[in-house]
Amino acid sequence: MRLVLLGPPGAGKGTQAVELKQALGIPHISTGEMLRAAIAAGTPVGLKAKELVESGRLVPDEMIGEIVEQRLAQTDAAGGFLLDGFPRTVGQAGILDKTLVPLGARLDAVLYMMLDDAAIMERLSGRRTCAACGSPTHVTGARSKKEGTCERCGGRLVQREDDREEVVARRVQVYREQTEPLVEHYRRRGLLREVPAAGSVETVQRRMLAAVQGSGS
Numbered sequence: 001m002r003l004v005l006l007g008p009p010g011a012g013k014g015t016q017a018v019e020l021k022q023a024l025g026i027p028h029i030s031t032g033e034m035l036r037a038a039i040a041a042g043t044p045v046g047l048k049a050k051e052l053v054e055s056g057r058l059v060p061d062e063m064i065g066e067i068v069e070q071r072l073a074q075t076d077a078a079g080g081f082l083l084d085g086f087p088r089t090v091g092q093a094g095i096l097d098k099t100l101v102p103l104g105a106r107l108d109a110v111l112y113m114m115l116d117d118a119a120i121m122e123r124l125s126g127r128r129t130c131a132a133c134g135s136p137t138h139v140t141g142a143r144s145k146k147e148g149t150c151e152r153c154g155g156r157l158v159q160r161e162d163d164r165e166e167v168v169a170r171r172v173q174v175y176r177e178q179t180e181p182l183v184e185h186y187r188r189r190g191l192l193r194e195v196p197a198a199g200s201v202e203t204v205q206r207r208m209l210a211a212v213q214g215s216g217s
């Protein structure tokens with residue numbers, strides 16, 4: 001299946017992707033993770049993206065479009081993919097459509113994770129991310145057996161630079177202005193599946209799988 005995860009920062013896209021990719025046997029492609037890896041490695045893309053990402057702004061459509069195009073051309077994405085964090089503007093949705101044409105592919109569904117602003121702030125201010133594998137966790141969740149380490153790989157848990165309160169506020173504003181128009185864009189195309197993102201991780205997971213199963217193919 002070819003799926004897009006759409007939703008505000010902190011809706012739980014990365015959390016749900018971990019289970020969904022296993023259940024569906026498709027790669028999880030997170031543009032945020034790719035950019036953070038490029039920043040950490042100091043690549044030319046990382047150097048250009050660093051200031052924008054860490055201050056909560058979007059990197060230019062052309063830059064992210066090129067990265068996604070290269071990633072979707074890899075063999076593991078031939079049978080399907082779970083895109084997380086892309087597209088994020090109407091322009092990027094056009095880039096995705098153009099990228100899929102030569103691959104003879106089309107989107108099956110856009111899973112729209114809906115969450116209110118208070119819950120977004122609560123989730124992001126308490127988020128800790130594994131410096132090694134990128135898995136998100138939350139300070140209130142007793143999910144790590146050893147405090148400060150990732151339950152999946154034992155890596156060190158850190159706070160993302162863009163999870164500082166003032167940056168989160170900007171990310172939410174950027175989401176409302178530049179990304180939310182995609183909701184109507186994909187609704188008009190009949191691809192949108194609305195998934196309430198409040199509730200436990202397991203509850204949301206069941207809703208996500210039900211939404212995917214209702215999407216055919």
Ligand code: AP5
Binds near residue numbers: 013136200204
């Ligand atoms: P990106 O990494 O994509 O950030 P985001 O979209 O803001 O999403 P997040 O990773 O913050 O949240 P999430 O929805 O994955 O939530 P999570 O599962 O972690 O992008 C970062 C930056 O890169 C952007 O700001 C931009 O600068 C740049 N960028 C990326 N893509 C781009 C693009 N296409 N174009 C231009 N620029 C781009 O969960 C959050 C917290 O909640 C965690 O602590 C988790 O444990 C907890 N949680 C999750 N689910 C639940 C639940 N059900 N109940 C309780 N707690 C929960």
